[in-house]
Amino acid sequence: MEARSYIGVPVRRVEDRRFVTGQGRYTDDIVLPGMLYAWIVRSPHAHARIRAIHTEKARQHPGVVAVFTGKDMLDDGVGSLPTGWQIGSDMKEPPHYALAVDKVRYVGDGVAVVIAETKAAARDAADLVEVDYEELPAVVDAAEALKEGAPLVHDEAPGNLCYVWELGDREATDRALATAHHITKLEFVNQRLIPNAIEPRSAIGHYDPGRDELTLYTSSQNPHLIRLLLSAFVLKVPEHKVRVISPDVGGGFGSKIFHYPEEVICAWSSRKLGRPVKWTAARSESFMSDAHGRDHITTAEMGFDRDGRIVGLRVRTIANLGAYLSTFAPGVPTWLYGTLLAGQYKTPHIHVEVKGVFTNTTPVDAYRGAGRPEATYVVERLVDLAAHEMGIDPAELRRRNFIQPDEFPYQTPVVLQYDSGNYEGALNKVLEMADYEKLRAEQKRAREEGRLIGIGLSCYIEACGLAPSKVAGAIGVRAGLYESAAIRVMPTGKVQVFTGTHSHGQGHETTFAQIVAHELGIPLEDVEVVHGDTAEIPFGMGTYGSRSLATGGSAIYRALEKIKAKARKIAAHKLEVAEEDLEFRNGQFIVKGTDRAIGFGDIALTAYVPHDYPDDLEPGLEENAFYDPANFTFPFGAHLSVVEVDPDTGKVKLLRYLAVDDVGRIINPMIVEGQIHGGVAQGVGQALLEGAVYDRSSGQLLTGSFLDYALPRADDLPSFEVGHQETPCPHNPLGAKGAGEAGTIAATACVVNAVIDALYHLGVRDLPMPLTPERVWRAMRGLPTDGAAS
Amino acid sequence: MKVRVRKVNPVKALFKTGGGVMRHTIQVTVNGQTHQVEVESRMLLVELIRDVLGLTGTxxxxxxxxxxxxxxxxxxEAVKSCTMFAVQADGCEITTIEGLAQDGQLHPLQEGFWQEHGLQCGFCTPGIIMAAADLLKRNPNPSEDEIRHALEGNYCRCTGYHNIVRAIQYAAARMRGEAVVPRGEAAPTGAS
Known part of the structure; x- marks a missing residue:
């Protein structure tokens, strides 16, 4: 019988039984004997000097076990939370303590922690902590922060400047733009977003004094990195005495990659008190304390020749980094942004300059797409606007500039070498799915009836599968970005797979099991994927940057090759033939041209009960692999959206959303489509609904709850029309590229382009995001949109 | 959503403890099991379910x-259990996600979410399934618009709601007794 193929099959997820029955186990679900509860006292001010903290009343509150301040932690030798990315040699890297010591620098900055027998007691007592603040002027806008005389966030960073970074040829770009036939220029804000995974962050520190072992449960995408940073830099305790467990995690979208103060607070205070300490964010705390995303102020100019060919692109961006450098923060608006500015086009000259700026706001770091949605927004808004300005169909202008399939590998002027692609193919496919000509005709007809229909395109590229370690080193990442895997075959032939990536919705327990079952020719039910525990898994770099399948899956593949090589030796011995006389098929080693065979289960048993075993082979069947990718992967696609704008109210209705993505080889199409859907929803959210707003004078976060910050709801979105193109990645063994961020990278520009397409004839060439009804309504009437509430 | 709540007699049900915190003894039946518990006035129903009864699926x-x-x-009826005090649930019958499957048989919604990939991280899933169960009781054959409208009180950040709509349509068809052909192939352990 042929073994089942598990590749390209919509296998239902093995993890889902626990989730649909309420048996998922998230960090906040875990209760340990003797557990205490922490509540963090947070700054109500955006910028203030701490004169004194009075904790006596709180300490006397019934049930309170301890109250700690930043000074207590500093005096105990707890270090600053480091950033993992260095931009240039002159980057300013002021300390970031888990609890503020001298000053608070944003609303929500922690100043003390109250630890009590119950959550309620901790929360009650937190109100009794009196902090004597000396309020200071605050700055929340990055452009304002750069101005002479702006409030200074850190003494270590004069002018609030963290770094200036540039990429590309400045002079060649200036020359190209000076002689361009047409220049399209945009000045815009890519607004700050709050990721809002639905599970609030949570951490439990559990110190076992008898064993001198510290276990940290944390809702993290990245348990090994947290262990490394916590043990080597912050708590300075031996790494082998620290175990980090990320159990079920309720969504991350980047916001749970980073090493957070609360992880340090729970881990350290558990060591101090000898009891487990749990902290779980209230949603209002998540709004203030989860790393935010985006927040760029950009001026971009794209030059074209007479035929509509791009001659150059100049980009100036001020990136708001917030009050402290979060774990990946410096790299997001630089290397993950500037290198993607070629998009899918043959742009001969690009120059980008980015200023990273400190402000009195929540730290900003990677949020789904991380730099690449911002880059796509620059490129795709410019190309689309240029098409309108030059009177060329937006699809046609893109066609004139696409890198062609025979031009790969293609070296862009901003470092990256694209390995493969067929951009026009994806565009043609989405236009065909949408029936573009008919849509344009309908749009014309609707306009004659006074209805405002718009059609938007977005052709994106992303660099995923982070990342070749050599490249990572060259661009300032303070880590390698390989991935690890271990495969343990048990005596009965069942298989455990240990991956250093982490699944928080992506379905690794299924996709990775499919790879293993397929390669070993065994049933899927015989494979168990283990992730999220540093005690079980050799090492790992976590899940972000659409890397899990391309790097983690490839590591699993490499480990499987080793398993199969050893299994072959055992099979050759058992069948008394040479290894090369064997073929591996359907879970059996078969002597070529005969019906003599040995199954994988018998080999596994032989490996562990080696009574009749080859002399030159170790018993057991367990292998490790570390996989370092040769290049980034380059998923790409073409998205198309159709909107209708209500002329009376300015409300935008998203009528259709179509996506054609090339994410390389697909293991589970059901899971890939789900990733596209979710990514698109978040990109649409940025275009139409979401935006973090700070009050400019007080520095208060005005969008501090779901009442003020609008996530997409079910009735804000249509069903999506998803198509695929499959060009395998040429440099990893699975041919996989990554699918997690594609939707978000494409969708924001796609929807904004559609709205501008609906309104361009009314003189609207750009709108600030999110495109709220008020802003759209004002723009249609030629009124300023800047003052509009978001 | 209307909630029928049994009135608590403030004199009979309340008594004070030494700490000055108001406590009440209440009786709730959760997933068919009756519990008598002492709760603080301010305890939310969700805290009772999670922290006292240990049902962490909510x-x-x-x-x-x-x-x-x-x-x-x-x-x-579907209720957001953070909008009710535990004491308000005195005498009520409560069903949580853990009580939805009967005799080891998944509820059609649980099956639908599994079959149609209606969940990713799974965190919003129990709440959405409970809200959808309420919808299907009121409207056994909802249109896509009706489903999306009924989900206005539930956030999902992972799925973009596309497959959640499919999952609820799948369950609705099953509950109407119609044959449902899942896309692709069945769940590995057999959901039905």
């Missing part, structure tokens, strides 16, 4: 009653 995703992750059934 999740807390916000503090403003927006996200719907804590949705349960109180006397047969």
């Amino acid at each position: 999740h807390v995703g916000c503090d403003t009653s927006q996200c719907g992750a804590c949705t349960v059934h109180v006397n047969g």
